[in-house]
Amino acid sequence: MNAEGELAPVVQSILRDARNRDTPDERVSVDARSFADAIARTESKGEIPVIAEVKPTSPTTDGNRTDDPVELAKQMVEGGATALSVLTEPEHFGGSPENLRRVREAVDVPVLRKDFVVEEAQLDVVEADLVLLIARFVGDDLSQLVTAARERGFQVLVEVHTRGELEKATDAGADIVGVNNRDLGKLEVSLDTFESVAPEVPDEMTCIAESGITTTNDARRMREAGADALLVGSAIMDGDVAENTQRLVSA
Numbered sequence: 001m002n003a004e005g006e007l008a009p010v011v012q013s014i015l016r017d018a019r020n021r022d023t024p025d026e027r028v029s030v031d032a033r034s035f036a037d038a039i040a041r042t043e044s045k046g047e048i049p050v051i052a053e054v055k056p057t058s059p060t061t062d063g064n065r066t067d068d069p070v071e072l073a074k075q076m077v078e079g080g081a082t083a084l085s086v087l088t089e090p091e092h093f094g095g096s097p098e099n100l101r102r103v104r105e106a107v108d109v110p111v112l113r114k115d116f117v118v119e120e121a122q123l124d125v126v127e128a129d130l131v132l133l134i135a136r137f138v139g140d141d142l143s144q145l146v147t148a149a150r151e152r153g154f155q156v157l158v159e160v161h162t163r164g165e166l167e168k169a170t171d172a173g174a175d176i177v178g179v180n181n182r183d184l185g186k187l188e189v190s191l192d193t194f195e196s197v198a199p200e201v202p203d204e205m206t207c208i209a210e211s212g213i214t215t216t217n218d219a220r221r222m223r224e225a226g227a228d229a230l231l232v233g234s235a236i237m238d239g240d241v242a243e244n245t246q247r248l249v250s251a
């Protein structure tokens, strides 16, 4: 069975849509805000680096948050977010490249583009300080795609879910990895995933715990397991965004 056959049907349709979307002819050239520096600034204040995610909805979320993404982003920064993640996937996450463009203009922290990038031309859709590449979806082209993204000036976050994928990420020269606690096959979340994969992450890599982090306990648990930063969407989007961010930053 190929990797796609093991994916939840909704994830298969997300990938199909991503491949069929139009891409620009011109390459982007990004002057990226340093993610490492942003982490260091947060650490020096004795706070937990949190990447707060502007995610209007998702296949595993009830409802759709329709507030202006720029307002949400500003509140996240006010709450102490080290960086922001902005969904650009329109069909299943209510995102857009325009949301990212506007958010990046309105804040001065690094901004991650959250989408399902599987081929080079998709990189040119919009500028961002970091771009996400999901090891499971990119397959054998990971190393080429990492290089193509860096040539454009992006910092690259490679997402993994297993030790095998971590090895692929390492082989592809990744220096920032995110361990996704969500299994994209079943869409189930378990924080055990990070605890099992993180010890294998080489020390010199920046290691991010992704998904399913809700409470201050979860945040501390991920830090103890070796997370340099936490990527949090739903728990921040649900309610007062500034307050939710602040709570996790000072967990």
Ligand SMILES: O=P(O)(O)OC[C@@H](O)[C@@H](O)c1c[nH]c2ccccc12
Pocket: 053, 055, 114, 115, 116, 159, 180, 210, 211, 212, 213, 231, 232, 233, 234, 235
């Ligand atoms: O809302 P959560 O459980 O805090 O998760 C945030 C983020 O990790 C999640 O949105 C995510 C992780 N990897 C992705 C890839 C594509 C889209 C979304 C994601």
